[in-house]
Amino acid sequence: MKNLMKRRGALIASLVLLVFILLPFAGFSVPWILPGTLNVVNSSGTLIVFALCFMFAGVAVGYDLMIGFTGLLSLGPVLYFASGAYVFDIAITRWNWALVPALALTMGVAFVLAVLLGAIALRVDGIAFAMVTLAFAQAFYFLVENNPHNLTGGDTGLALSNLRLPAFLSGAVSNTRNLYWVALAFLVVAFVVVWLVTESVTGHIFVAVRENERRLDVLGIKPFRFKLASFVLSSLIAAAGGVVYILVIGTAVPATVASTTVTISILIMVVLGGSGTRWGAVVGAMVYVYLQQYLVKVAGEPSFATLPSVLRVPLSQPQFLLGAIFVLFVLFVPGGITGLFARLGVGRDPSLDKPRWRTLSVAKALKK
Amino acid sequence: MSAFLVITFSGLALGAIYFLAASGLSLIYGLMDILNFAHGLFMTLGAYAGWEVTARLTSSIGAPASLTLAILASILGGALAAGITEVFLIRPLYGRPVSQILVTIGLDLAVVGLLMGGFGSSALQITVPIWLLEATHVGNINLPNASFLALAVGVVVLIVLEWFLRRTRYGIIIRAGVENREMVSALGINVGRAFTLVFVIGGAMAGLAGLLYALVFSGDLISPTQGDSLLIFAFIVVVIGGLGSIRGSAVAAVIVGLLQDYTSFYIGGHPGWAEIGNLSVVLLLALVLEWRPRGLFGSVA
Helix, strand or coil, rough: CHHHHHHHHHHHHHHHHHHHHHHHCCEEEECCCCCCCEEEEECCHHHHHHHHHHHHHHHHHHHHHHHHHHCCCCCHHHHHHHHHHEEEEHHHHHHHCHEEEEEEEEHHHHHHHHHHHHHHHCCCCCCHHHHHHHHHHCCCCHHHHHHHHCCHHHHHHCCCCCCCCCCCCCCCCCCHHHHHHHHHHHHHHHHHHHHHHHHCCHHHHHHHHHHCCHHHHCCCHHHHHHHHHHHHHHHHHHHHHHHHHHHCCCCCCHHCCHHHHHHHHHHHHHHHHHHCCCCCHHHHHHHHHHHHHHHEEEEEEHHHHHHHHHHHHHCCCEEEHHHHHHHHHHCCCHHHHHHHHHHCCCCCCCCCCCCCCCCCHHHHHHHH | CHHHHHHHHHHHHHHHHHHHHHHHHHHHHHHHHCCCCCCHHHHHHHHHHHHHHHCCCCCCCCCCHHHHHHHHHHHHHHHHHHHHHHHHHHHHHHCCCHHHHHHHHHHHHHHHHHHHHHHCCCEECCCCCCHHCEEEEEEEEEEEHHHHHHHHHHHHHHHHHCCCCCHHHHHHHHHHHHHHHHHHHHHCCHHHHHHHHHHHHHHHHHHHHHHHHHHHHHCCCCCCHHHHHHHHHHHHHHHHHCCCCCCCCCHHHHHHHHHHHHHHHHHHCCCCCCCCCHHHHCCCCCHHHHHCCCCCCCCCC
């Protein structure tokens, strides 16, 4: 039975993936549902929105590995996301590096940052860990804003130079399709990595860290290493997401790339979708990014201006609507979107508060 | 030398404001294990309540009287917002610690969005009496009056808070709750009421901090996101001071305020070092954690 469910899940996943791979060839329009003025599925505006959805979905799945599976409430994923975007941007634009060395440098820097800062932050746990990761991320924001050696461009940001990029990636307008596929590929890789890790012995120990850290210690497994491993892996995925972001959007600005708002968006995506389920983070990110884009569009409709101001003011603020939706979900739908399905009898019940997912035996995992 | 004294004075004023923001956060954390992200919102709402009062009343009752009322309004505004938050959003989520944090994040996002829609996202100016913009001549240096105000408020609040926590029944219940919540409930004391009270007190101090920050450090300007940027420093102060400790918050607030002002004045002037004041605070946090993960005065890890 379980096998059958798994096979059905894999079939649905492959079908959805196939549809998304082929989407850039769909030239028809879907009024009302797609954001943007043209509503055409393969218009570059729509494809960019989809690319952003995939990019955030990948980052959210990586973040869920840390908060949902390992139970580490980090509030600093933006640090690694921003470091990915900025280091790559600086290597390409300021130093004229080629794509591959720039990528290698970006991931190397992210790795060193994650190991160093993760090791410091993991000296405390729970709420203090959340606060410290938040503070480190904010420090990175200040650093970027500070514009050291004129590298980051400060408040005005740094546009990605196309000169050193391979032709198929340069230019968001002419190569939107390729960027769309890059973002989709990133999501697939991130998802597969998280899937493989969570199914492995290491992944089971991550969950054991979340459920009962002391018990692990008693069993002779040092939780610190596993917490750090989860933190670093999650951070590397975020950094790769940052690279995809800069490729798709073409410019890095501190307020949209490095500020705490990004962390909060990613956190909301995971919780909205349902944490600790892998799919939840993906669904949550897609819904969040879609709503963010769509709500702006709705607020710009001319018929909107005729509403009384009591309605118009709140409804024209996507931030208000997203915040309110999030509060309602936290209060009334603790498992997020996948939790809703779980209540209907499909899948497991995800929530960050209580032990969940599956009963697993660390001892059994160790025997392997 | 005189520059050093002026900077020290301004650092102390900044410390006073950090203390107002951080002590509430620390109490809320100590008693309820909640990382209250809406604390930045309470600061912002306090500042907007104060702005609303000065905008409506300055022309009829004059600047000094309207500023006094504005300060009261910021306290009430923060307290009211915090009380409503605790009763309607936190209380339904007792026993779900992560959801309590998430709900404060969502609330902050939603209401800041609402403020942007209602008041606009650009900064608003608070009308203040002239003397608040002037400086007092002490010895051979000029010290801004606004900083005196912040410092005086900070000291008064510290004394009142210490008295409240040590000498009154509810204060003692709160301190006992910070030490051991289960034991206090087991003794038949309604801890739920203490939760609301702690939120109201924290909110009142946050509202005050939000308005004072505008008066002392941002040229009487307020904006919807001001509280959120202050919140990060309040978090840092709480962790350095030790979660749940009021004295720790007070000491850490002064240290952080001074450090931030010294580094940004003495180093921040050099090209490429503009953000050193903010960065040095995070560096201090990292050092303190390496040396004492529980913070300076912390008993709870």
